[in-house]
Amino acid sequence: MIVVVALLIGIFFSLSMESRQAWIGPLMRPMMTLMNPAPKDLNFATNRKTENGLFNVSFTSNPSPTPLNQIHTWTLHVETPDGKLVENAKISVDGGMPQHGHGLPTSPQVTQYLGSGNYRVEGMKFQMNGWWEVKFVINNGNSQDRVVFNLTL
Amino acid sequence: MKKMGLWILGLGLVMVVAVSITSVIGKQSVAWTADEIKLIQSLSLRALAPLAQYPSNKYAQDEQAAKLGKRLFFDTRFSKDGTIACATCHVPALGFQDARALGLGASIGTRRTMPIAGTAYSPWLFWDGRKDSQWSQALGPLENPVEHGGARTQYVQLLEKHYKPDYEAIFGVLPDFSDPKRFLSIAGPVEDRAANAAWQGMKEGDRELVTKAFVNMGKAIAAYERQIVLMPSRFDDYVDSLSLANQTNKNLTDLEIAGLRLFIGKANCVQCHNGPLLTNNEFHNTGVPMPASKVKDDGRASAILAVKQDEFNCLSKYSDATSNDCAELRFIQSDTHLLERAFKVPSLRNVASRAPYMHAGQLQTLAEVLQHYSYAPVAPSGHSEIKALHLNVKEREALIAFLTALDAPIIAPE
Numbered sequence A: 001m002i003v004v005v006a007l008l009i010g011i012f013f014s015l016s017m018e019s020r021q022a023w024i025g026p027l028m029r030p031m032m033t034l035m036n037p038a039p040k041d042l043n044f045a046t047n048r049k050t051e052n053g054l055f056n057v058s059f060t061s062n063p064s065p066t067p068l069n070q071i072h073t074w075t076l077h078v079e080t081p082d083g084k085l086v087e088n089a090k091i092s093v094d095g096g097m098p099q100h101g102h103g104l105p106t107s108p109q110v111t112q113y114l115g116s117g118n119y120r121v122e123g124m125k126f127q128m129n130g131w132w133e134v135k136f137v138i139n140n141g142n143s144q145d146r147v148v149f150n151l152t153l
Numbered sequence B: 001m002k003k004m005g006l007w008i009l010g011l012g013l014v015m016v017v018a019v020s021i022t023s024v025i026g027k028q029s030v031a032w033t034a035d036e037i038k039l040i041q042s043l044s045l046r047a048l049a050p051l052a053q054y055p056s057n058k059y060a061q062d063e064q065a066a067k068l069g070k071r072l073f074f075d076t077r078f079s080k081d082g083t084i085a086c087a088t089c090h091v092p093a094l095g096f097q098d099a100r101a102l103g104l105g106a107s108i109g110t111r112r113t114m115p116i117a118g119t120a121y122s123p124w125l126f127w128d129g130r131k132d133s134q135w136s137q138a139l140g141p142l143e144n145p146v147e148h149g150g151a152r153t154q155y156v157q158l159l160e161k162h163y164k165p166d167y168e169a170i171f172g173v174l175p176d177f178s179d180p181k182r183f184l185s186i187a188g189p190v191e192d193r194a195a196n197a198a199w200q201g202m203k204e205g206d207r208e209l210v211t212k213a214f215v216n217m218g219k220a221i222a223a224y225e226r227q228i229v230l231m232p233s234r235f236d237d238y239v240d241s242l243s244l245a246n247q248t249n250k251n252l253t254d255l256e257i258a259g260l261r262l263f264i265g266k267a268n269c270v271q272c273h274n275g276p277l278l279t280n281n282e283f284h285n286t287g288v289p290m291p292a293s294k295v296k297d298d299g300r301a302s303a304i305l306a307v308k309q310d311e312f313n314c315l316s317k318y319s320d321a322t323s324n325d326c327a328e329l330r331f332i333q334s335d336t337h338l339l340e341r342a343f344k345v346p347s348l349r350n351v352a353s354r355a356p357y358m359h360a361g362q363l364q365t366l367a368e369v370l371q372h373y374s375y376a377p378v379a380p381s382g383h384s385e386i387k388a389l390h391l392n393v394k395e396r397e398a399l400i401a402f403l404t405a406l407d408a409p410i411i412a413p414e
Helices: A002-014 A017-033 B002-024 B034-041 B063-074 B134-142 B152-171 B193-201 B204-225 B234-240 B254-264 B300-309 B323-330 B366-375 B393-404
Strands: A047-049 A056-062 A072-079 A090-097 A109-115 A118-124 A131-139 A144-152
Touching: A047 A144, A056 A131, A090 A109, A090 A118, A118 B323, B034 B254, B063 B152, B063 B204, B134 B204, B152 B204, B234 B254, B254 B393, B366 B393
Parallel strands: none
Antiparallel strands: A047 A056, A056 A072, A072 A118, A090 A131, A109 A118, A131 A144
């Protein structure tokens, strides 16, 4: 038994470096490159329902894909679940990196209602690679709901 | 037979240890993945976008302004006692810094002199980001009592005396500042009480004339500073010839490559030291120790209000920018609690030849810096964002080797 194990070890290390990588590479790599892997079941959709289902919200980043270290704008689109545009809502923005316990490097704001359910979000910035959350609280005058988008840079 | 099996097993174990040691350190045992190559390429100096317009300084690209700026940068007359120039602390031969823990101008300061190359890309200047442009940064030390120590009327009178034609060729007519009744020789909104009182006593219109010329000095100096540029390092040469198919180029040693692997992997330096300048130009509390002077310094927290109220910020009347160009200032993170004792992430380019380290030169060597990140001590105030890396001796050696491969010449106009 011992001989078999020792032989297997011996055979493994007598293989070329390249073929060894093929065996152990996939096992080693996640450990080596990701200190804090984001949870596996994260939803990275850019179109999401708010937590209580009051609104459907989507965002687009300008420029796209979302840049690192560059202040930029987003456009947020808000509808009701039955497809009615949500106009002139009050929307606040927040966010951060859950694994680092810090917020956004800026204080982004919704600065303008653009019509057609679209809102301009100015002052977006992400200064680190990794998993970010961006939260919007949307108040249409009657009710309020919250949506959290996940993104990785 | 059993004995021989044990021998083989023993031999196998020795090989496991030996191979795992060499794979971590000496040899590059694992090829880069496509994602890793993409990340590494994002750090190359060649990924740096060419300098674009600088909205708050319309003279930023002006060649004549850069020439005037260079002369001002080296002119010691622009100081209280005629001995201090920008170049006193930003020494060209030392990569435009001074290799001291604390800057030494008219007297000793409380912070480490920062290098200049690459700062045209930063939305915030100084360790705490209390200025939001290169030109407004350049004006700060001129009126700081521990740096140049002078005041703006003195400077514009020197400008009139020594640089009038050069100034006028760029900025138009330089007002006549020679009337000693209207323009007292040392007056400005500075700490010095007499100079400050003299400034308050001047007519608003005259103060405005002085400040406009003073601002243009800063814009000329910034035009020069934009031309102080980083050259590619061996690391950049390595990245240039790196691809998924070809990973055998010899621009970096195996030890340096192991350091790069740690930099983007286990040590995760790239989290903040990202992009071609190896900085995100933002502010983080990494729990760096108190300086020997025990001077309390809350870093970014105090600078937020300062830059919002700065007379020379992006939204000020002296800025050439429109409000749309000032997004960084308009949407500034104002939570002082979050940014207590946060300091700017420095570029790591030329870092190995730029000891001592941190905002007050608290750490003497890169080995001390890695020791700090290995243990992640509690911050003297605020909350440190870093977690202990537990780097072993060989890993530290590899990281230092990699950081040294970032050394490269800095080019400045002749």
